[in-house]
Amino acid sequence: MKVALIQMQVASSPAENLQTARTHLKDAAAGGADIAVLPEMFCCPYETPNFPRFAQKEGDEIWQALSEMAKENSLYLVAGSVPEDDDGKTYNTSYVFDPEGKCIAKHRKVHLFDIDVKGGQRFMESETLTAGDSLTTFDTPWGKMGLCICYDIRFPEWMRLMALEGAKAVFIPAAFNMTTGPAHWELSFRARALDNQIYLFGCAPARDMDASYHSWGHSIATNPWGEVMAQLDETEGILFAHADFQREDAIRDQLPLLRHRRVDLYELREIKK
Ligand SMILES: NC(=O)CCC(=O)C(=O)O
Numbered sequence: 001m002k003v004a005l006i007q008m009q010v011a012s013s014p015a016e017n018l019q020t021a022r023t024h025l026k027d028a029a030a031g032g033a034d035i036a037v038l039p040e041m042f043c044c045p046y047e048t049p050n051f052p053r054f055a056q057k058e059g060d061e062i063w064q065a066l067s068e069m070a071k072e073n074s075l076y077l078v079a080g081s082v083p084e085d086d087d088g089k090t091y092n093t094s095y096v097f098d099p100e101g102k103c104i105a106k107h108r109k110v111h112l113f114d115i116d117v118k119g120g121q122r123f124m125e126s127e128t129l130t131a132g133d134s135l136t137t138f139d140t141p142w143g144k145m146g147l148c149i150c151y152d153i154r155f156p157e158w159m160r161l162m163a164l165e166g167a168k169a170v171f172i173p174a175a176f177n178m179t180t181g182p183a184h185w186e187l188s189f190r191a192r193a194l195d196n197q198i199y200l201f202g203c204a205p206a207r208d209m210d211a212s213y214h215s216w217g218h219s220i221a222t223n224p225w226g227e228v229m230a231q232l233d234e235t236e237g238i239l240f241a242h243a244d245f246q247r248e249d250a251i252r253d254q255l256p257l258l259r260h261r262r263v264d265l266y267e268l269r270e271i272k273k
Pocket residue numbers: 040113149150151152154174175176177180181184
Protein backbone atom coordinates (compact mmCIF):
# COMPACT_ATOMS: atom_id res chain seq x y z
CA MET A 1 0.00 0.00 0.00
CA LYS A 2 1.55 3.26 -1.14
CA VAL A 3 0.61 6.36 0.84
CA ALA A 4 1.10 10.02 -0.10
CA LEU A 5 1.12 12.61 2.69
CA ILE A 6 0.34 16.03 1.26
CA GLN A 7 2.02 18.70 3.39
CA MET A 8 0.39 21.78 1.86
CA GLN A 9 0.42 25.50 2.64
CA VAL A 10 -2.92 26.67 4.03
CA ALA A 11 -4.17 30.02 2.72
CA SER A 12 -7.05 32.09 4.06
CA SER A 13 -9.57 31.11 1.38
CA PRO A 14 -11.15 27.63 1.29
CA ALA A 15 -11.38 27.84 -2.53
CA GLU A 16 -7.63 28.44 -2.82
CA ASN A 17 -6.92 25.59 -0.41
CA LEU A 18 -9.11 23.20 -2.38
CA GLN A 19 -7.22 24.17 -5.52
CA THR A 20 -3.87 23.52 -3.78
CA ALA A 21 -5.13 20.14 -2.60
CA ARG A 22 -6.37 19.32 -6.12
CA THR A 23 -2.96 20.10 -7.66
CA HIS A 24 -1.07 17.99 -5.11
CA LEU A 25 -3.53 15.10 -5.40
CA LYS A 26 -2.81 14.85 -9.12
CA ASP A 27 0.90 14.56 -8.27
CA ALA A 28 0.14 11.96 -5.61
CA ALA A 29 -1.83 9.90 -8.13
CA ALA A 30 0.90 10.30 -10.76
CA GLY A 31 3.37 9.04 -8.13
CA GLY A 32 1.31 5.85 -7.74
CA ALA A 33 -0.36 6.56 -4.39
CA ASP A 34 -3.15 4.20 -3.32
CA ILE A 35 -4.12 6.43 -0.41
CA ALA A 36 -3.54 10.19 -0.16
CA VAL A 37 -3.81 12.18 3.06
CA LEU A 38 -4.41 15.90 3.63
CA PRO A 39 -3.56 17.85 6.81
CA GLU A 40 -5.76 18.82 9.75
CA MET A 41 -7.89 21.92 8.95
CA PHE A 42 -6.35 22.16 5.48
CA CYS A 43 -9.14 24.40 4.20
CA CYS A 44 -8.86 27.31 6.66
CA PRO A 45 -6.12 28.76 8.89
CA TYR A 46 -5.98 26.93 12.25
CA GLU A 47 -7.61 29.57 14.49
CA THR A 48 -10.63 28.97 16.72
CA PRO A 49 -12.86 31.77 15.27
CA ASN A 50 -12.37 30.25 11.80
CA PHE A 51 -13.95 26.92 12.72
CA PRO A 52 -17.60 28.07 13.00
CA ARG A 53 -16.95 30.71 10.31
CA PHE A 54 -15.92 28.19 7.66
CA ALA A 55 -17.92 25.18 8.92
CA GLN A 56 -20.05 23.36 6.37
CA LYS A 57 -22.50 20.48 6.65
CA GLU A 58 -21.60 16.99 5.47
CA GLY A 59 -22.47 16.88 1.76
CA ASP A 60 -21.90 20.62 1.16
CA GLU A 61 -19.44 22.12 -1.35
CA ILE A 62 -16.15 21.20 0.35
CA TRP A 63 -17.31 17.62 0.95
CA GLN A 64 -18.45 17.41 -2.72
CA ALA A 65 -15.12 18.77 -3.98
CA LEU A 66 -13.21 16.20 -1.91
CA SER A 67 -15.39 13.37 -3.15
CA GLU A 68 -14.73 14.47 -6.75
CA MET A 69 -10.97 14.67 -6.14
CA ALA A 70 -10.91 11.07 -4.85
CA LYS A 71 -12.84 9.92 -7.93
CA GLU A 72 -10.85 11.99 -10.46
CA ASN A 73 -7.62 10.53 -9.12
CA SER A 74 -8.94 7.02 -8.45
CA LEU A 75 -7.50 6.80 -4.97
CA TYR A 76 -8.59 6.56 -1.35
CA LEU A 77 -8.58 10.03 0.13
CA VAL A 78 -8.17 10.65 3.86
CA ALA A 79 -9.37 14.20 3.43
CA GLY A 80 -7.49 15.92 6.24
CA SER A 81 -9.99 17.61 8.51
CA VAL A 82 -12.50 20.40 8.05
CA PRO A 83 -14.83 22.26 10.40
CA GLU A 84 -18.18 20.46 10.25
CA ASP A 85 -21.45 22.16 11.13
CA ASP A 86 -24.08 19.86 12.58
CA ASP A 87 -27.10 21.02 14.51
CA GLY A 88 -25.52 24.31 15.58
CA LYS A 89 -22.32 22.63 16.79
CA THR A 90 -18.91 22.66 15.10
CA TYR A 91 -16.72 19.55 14.95
CA ASN A 92 -13.16 18.97 13.72
CA THR A 93 -14.05 16.25 11.20
CA SER A 94 -12.09 14.01 8.86
CA TYR A 95 -13.91 12.32 5.94
CA VAL A 96 -12.54 9.35 3.99
CA PHE A 97 -13.55 8.78 0.34
CA ASP A 98 -13.01 5.67 -1.75
CA PRO A 99 -11.79 5.77 -5.39
CA GLU A 100 -15.42 6.05 -6.56
CA GLY A 101 -15.85 9.18 -4.45
CA LYS A 102 -18.07 7.46 -1.87
CA CYS A 103 -17.64 8.65 1.73
CA ILE A 104 -16.71 5.50 3.67
CA ALA A 105 -15.73 6.98 7.05
CA LYS A 106 -16.00 10.08 9.17
CA HIS A 107 -14.11 10.86 12.37
CA ARG A 108 -14.86 13.75 14.70
CA LYS A 109 -11.82 14.65 16.80
CA VAL A 110 -12.41 13.09 20.18
CA HIS A 111 -9.77 14.81 22.31
CA LEU A 112 -9.97 18.58 21.94
CA PHE A 113 -6.62 20.40 21.90
CA ASP A 114 -6.78 22.71 24.91
CA ILE A 115 -3.29 23.52 26.16
CA ASP A 116 -1.57 26.49 27.76
CA VAL A 117 2.19 25.93 28.00
CA LYS A 118 3.94 28.69 29.95
CA GLY A 119 6.10 30.71 27.55
CA GLY A 120 4.90 28.55 24.66
CA GLN A 121 1.81 27.43 22.82
CA ARG A 122 -1.70 28.28 24.02
CA PHE A 123 -4.67 26.96 22.06
CA MET A 124 -8.25 26.22 23.13
CA GLU A 125 -10.18 24.22 20.56
CA SER A 126 -13.08 23.98 23.02
CA GLU A 127 -13.72 27.72 22.56
CA THR A 128 -15.55 26.86 19.35
CA LEU A 129 -15.43 23.08 18.83
CA THR A 130 -17.41 20.17 20.24
CA ALA A 131 -15.68 16.80 20.75
CA GLY A 132 -16.71 13.66 18.88
CA ASP A 133 -17.36 10.44 20.74
CA SER A 134 -16.70 7.54 18.37
CA LEU A 135 -13.80 5.34 17.41
CA THR A 136 -13.34 5.28 13.62
CA THR A 137 -12.07 2.51 11.35
CA PHE A 138 -12.70 1.81 7.66
CA ASP A 139 -12.19 -1.10 5.27
CA THR A 140 -9.84 -1.06 2.27
CA PRO A 141 -8.45 -3.76 -0.05
CA TRP A 142 -5.36 -3.86 2.24
CA GLY A 143 -7.41 -4.42 5.40
CA LYS A 144 -8.97 -2.33 8.12
CA MET A 145 -7.52 1.13 8.77
CA GLY A 146 -7.90 3.51 11.73
CA LEU A 147 -8.45 7.25 11.69
CA CYS A 148 -7.91 9.92 14.32
CA ILE A 149 -6.97 13.60 14.40
CA CYS A 150 -3.81 15.19 15.82
CA TYR A 151 -4.16 15.51 19.64
CA ASP A 152 -6.01 12.15 19.60
CA ILE A 153 -2.58 10.52 19.11
CA ARG A 154 -1.53 11.51 22.63
CA PHE A 155 -3.99 9.06 24.20
CA PRO A 156 -2.47 5.57 24.06
CA GLU A 157 -5.74 3.88 24.97
CA TRP A 158 -7.42 5.33 21.88
CA MET A 159 -4.76 4.00 19.52
CA ARG A 160 -4.79 0.63 21.31
CA LEU A 161 -8.56 0.39 20.81
CA MET A 162 -8.08 0.92 17.06
CA ALA A 163 -5.38 -1.77 16.99
CA LEU A 164 -7.65 -4.14 18.93
CA GLU A 165 -10.47 -3.42 16.45
CA GLY A 166 -8.08 -4.76 13.77
CA ALA A 167 -6.64 -1.57 12.26
CA LYS A 168 -3.41 -2.35 10.37
CA ALA A 169 -2.46 1.31 9.94
CA VAL A 170 -3.78 4.56 11.37
CA PHE A 171 -4.06 7.84 9.45
CA ILE A 172 -3.65 11.04 11.44
CA PRO A 173 -4.30 14.45 9.89
CA ALA A 174 -2.48 16.74 12.33
CA ALA A 175 -0.98 20.15 13.06
CA PHE A 176 1.50 20.08 15.96
CA ASN A 177 3.16 23.40 16.82
CA MET A 178 6.58 24.89 17.53
CA THR A 179 6.41 24.22 21.30
CA THR A 180 5.32 20.59 21.38
CA GLY A 181 6.36 19.57 17.86
CA PRO A 182 10.13 19.39 18.42
CA ALA A 183 9.67 17.55 21.74
CA HIS A 184 6.75 15.20 21.14
CA TRP A 185 5.77 14.75 17.47
CA GLU A 186 8.21 12.06 16.35
CA LEU A 187 8.29 10.47 19.81
CA SER A 188 4.49 10.11 19.87
CA PHE A 189 4.41 8.50 16.43
CA ARG A 190 7.23 6.11 17.24
CA ALA A 191 5.78 5.19 20.63
CA ARG A 192 2.23 4.55 19.41
CA ALA A 193 3.57 2.61 16.38
CA LEU A 194 5.79 0.45 18.56
CA ASP A 195 3.22 -0.20 21.32
CA ASN A 196 0.64 -1.35 18.81
CA GLN A 197 2.97 -2.77 16.15
CA ILE A 198 1.19 -0.74 13.52
CA TYR A 199 1.91 1.69 10.67
CA LEU A 200 1.11 5.35 11.40
CA PHE A 201 0.85 8.17 8.87
CA GLY A 202 0.76 11.76 10.14
CA CYS A 203 0.06 14.61 7.71
CA ALA A 204 0.57 18.25 8.75
CA PRO A 205 0.25 21.64 7.04
CA ALA A 206 3.46 23.29 5.83
CA ARG A 207 4.72 26.03 8.17
CA ASP A 208 3.56 29.59 7.52
CA MET A 209 5.32 32.11 9.77
CA ASP A 210 2.72 34.75 8.78
CA ALA A 211 -0.08 32.64 10.27
CA SER A 212 -1.06 32.99 13.95
CA TYR A 213 -0.45 29.23 14.57
CA HIS A 214 2.90 27.91 13.40
CA SER A 215 2.62 24.32 12.26
CA TRP A 216 5.56 22.04 13.07
CA GLY A 217 5.11 20.33 9.70
CA HIS A 218 7.29 17.19 9.60
CA SER A 219 4.66 14.89 8.08
CA ILE A 220 5.77 11.42 9.06
CA ALA A 221 5.44 7.69 8.40
CA THR A 222 6.38 5.21 11.15
CA ASN A 223 6.42 1.42 10.99
CA PRO A 224 5.44 -1.41 13.38
CA TRP A 225 9.07 -1.74 14.54
CA GLY A 226 8.85 1.82 15.90
CA GLU A 227 11.07 3.33 13.22
CA VAL A 228 10.60 6.53 11.24
CA MET A 229 10.36 5.40 7.60
CA ALA A 230 10.31 8.93 6.21
CA GLN A 231 9.69 12.46 7.41
CA LEU A 232 9.49 15.89 5.75
CA ASP A 233 10.85 19.17 7.10
CA GLU A 234 8.54 22.19 7.52
CA THR A 235 8.18 23.10 3.83
CA GLU A 236 5.47 22.20 1.34
CA GLY A 237 5.83 18.79 -0.30
CA ILE A 238 4.55 15.25 -0.68
CA LEU A 239 5.92 12.35 1.35
CA PHE A 240 5.50 8.90 -0.22
CA ALA A 241 5.77 5.81 2.00
CA HIS A 242 4.94 2.10 1.69
CA ALA A 243 3.20 -0.10 4.23
CA ASP A 244 4.16 -3.78 4.08
CA PHE A 245 1.56 -5.72 6.04
CA GLN A 246 3.44 -9.02 5.73
CA ARG A 247 6.22 -7.35 7.69
CA GLU A 248 3.66 -6.16 10.25
CA ASP A 249 2.34 -9.72 10.65
CA ALA A 250 5.90 -11.06 10.97
CA ILE A 251 6.77 -8.54 13.69
CA ARG A 252 3.56 -9.39 15.56
CA ASP A 253 4.37 -13.12 15.34
CA GLN A 254 8.00 -12.80 16.40
CA LEU A 255 7.45 -10.26 19.18
CA PRO A 256 3.83 -10.94 20.19
CA LEU A 257 3.17 -7.87 22.33
CA LEU A 258 -0.54 -7.76 21.67
CA ARG A 259 -0.94 -11.44 22.59
CA HIS A 260 1.20 -11.01 25.73
CA ARG A 261 -1.13 -8.45 27.29
CA ARG A 262 -2.31 -9.65 30.73
CA VAL A 263 -5.99 -9.06 30.16
CA ASP A 264 -6.68 -11.14 33.28
CA LEU A 265 -5.05 -8.31 35.25
CA TYR A 266 -6.13 -5.23 33.30
CA GLU A 267 -8.38 -4.32 30.41
CA LEU A 268 -9.66 -1.41 28.38
CA ARG A 269 -13.33 -0.88 28.97
CA GLU A 270 -15.66 -1.43 26.00
CA ILE A 271 -16.33 1.73 24.06
CA LYS A 272 -19.89 3.00 23.82
CA LYS A 273 -21.33 2.06 20.43
N1 LIG B 1 -4.09 20.39 16.42
C1 LIG B 1 -3.73 19.70 17.46
O1 LIG B 1 -4.43 18.86 17.97
C2 LIG B 1 -2.35 20.01 17.97
C3 LIG B 1 -1.82 18.95 18.90
C4 LIG B 1 -0.49 19.31 19.44
O2 LIG B 1 0.18 20.22 18.96
C5 LIG B 1 0.01 18.56 20.57
O3 LIG B 1 1.04 18.95 21.12
O4 LIG B 1 -0.61 17.56 20.96
